[in-house]
Amino acid sequence: MKLDIEKVDFFNGVTSLVAKCSIGSGLLLVLLYCNSINFYPRNIQAGDGLFFIWVSLVFGFIFSIVTLLFSMPGYTLYSALRLLNPWRRKLKPNSNFFDSAAIHLFSIITVAVFSIAIYFNDLNFQLSLGEIRNFVFLLIALFINGVFFSNIFEANPNRDNKWLKPISLLFLFVLPSFIIDGFFYNSLNGAMEKLGVRESQSSVYIDMDELPVVSDALKVSGYSLLGIDKISEKRFKIPNTIIEFQGVGDTNLIRLCRDKECPSIHIKAEKMTVSKPNKAT
Known part of the structure; x- marks a missing residue:
């Protein structure tokens, strides 16, 4: 019975820690959003802690999906360039461009759907220095995220995967927000719309x-x-x-x-x- 009580106490402690972390991260996300619109809500109630948890969960889900959909075309770009490079480092035989055909097919579909959405929403892009800079940064972020995606999902005996995979996973999510203008805040706005805020x-x-x-x-x-x-x-x-x-x-x-x-x-x-x-x- 003592062991069971210890397990219950441990579970309660973990649950409490996760809830506090969720509330804290949700509060931080709300503050970042409020700062972007220069508005801070007043008379927030104690019961709004549940709202902050939902913000954290919804944003985490949306941001993960957006990052994954962004990284997969990057991986296709990186794989294609690597395939054309005659001096590329030899991969394990089961890790090549064609063995990842399902990912590449999904990447092509993602790019096609995104292009169609741009066309039907009549988004006009002007050939200005700022637009060219944003496009170059987009390609850079795509390529680098493709490298990170490769580090995570490809097996290669020449790599030390002990620290490479968790570091690559971290930068897979962090890097686009620093390189691509609006990547983070557009995801945050999407989360706020899903929540009705x-x-x-x-x-x-x-x-x-x-x-x-x-x-x-x-x-x-x-x-x-x-x-x-x-x-x-x-x-x-x-x-x-x-x-x-x-x-x-x-x-x-x-x-x-x-x-x-x-x-x-x-x-x-x-x-x-x-x-x-x-x-x-």
């Missing part, structure tokens, strides 16, 4: 007594009230806009239009409701 295409219904605040913010920034609809004597509507933060604390942050330069304002959570496209308020 951020809404990228929604209509907001706000109490009429907040209209002067909205009007002043738009006028100061040079925008008009043309997109704002009066619904009733008590409420008005801002259609197709971005909610940058909601659901935690007593104050939300909304952008008054989809333009990046459009002002954002603080609205009390009790004074607004949100409607997604094709859904009733």
Whole structure:
């Protein structure tokens, strides 16, 4: 019985440690997100600890998937270049380009789907120095992540795998965020959208007594009230806009239009409701 009690105590200790680490990492992620939008929620409750755990879990899942989908085409690029290199280091016979055909096929499908998404979303890329620099950094990150992917999944007797694999795994996740502009924060924004903290295409219904605040913010920034609809004597509507933060604390942050330069304002959570496209308020 003593052994069983010790096991239970050990399990409780591990569970408590994991929960605390999840809350801590979730809190850090929320702070990073809030810093990126220059907004910090107020009156956070003790029960919001569960929210921080969910942030940690959802972001971890999304970031892992994005990194994996990014690294696999990098591995295909690295394998192709290595195949064409006549001075390449000899690999173990079962570790070559064609034995990883399933990974390469999935990489090609990933690139094709991503290219189609860019085409149908009408994303225009200008041939500027900044765009060229970003593209070069993207290729560099792809190639390096391909090398890390190779270190993790390929067997090679010429390599010391004791420390190489965990180090490669660490840099596989860390490196793209430092080299590719927006890699980390786009993943974080995606996690916040899945959690409902951020809404990228929604209509907001706000109490009429907040209209002067909205009007002043738009006028100061040079925008008009043309997109704002009066619904009733008590409420008005801002259609197709971005909610940058909601659901935690007593104050939300909304952008008054989809333009990046459009002002954002603080609205009390009790004074607004949100409607997604094709859904009733």
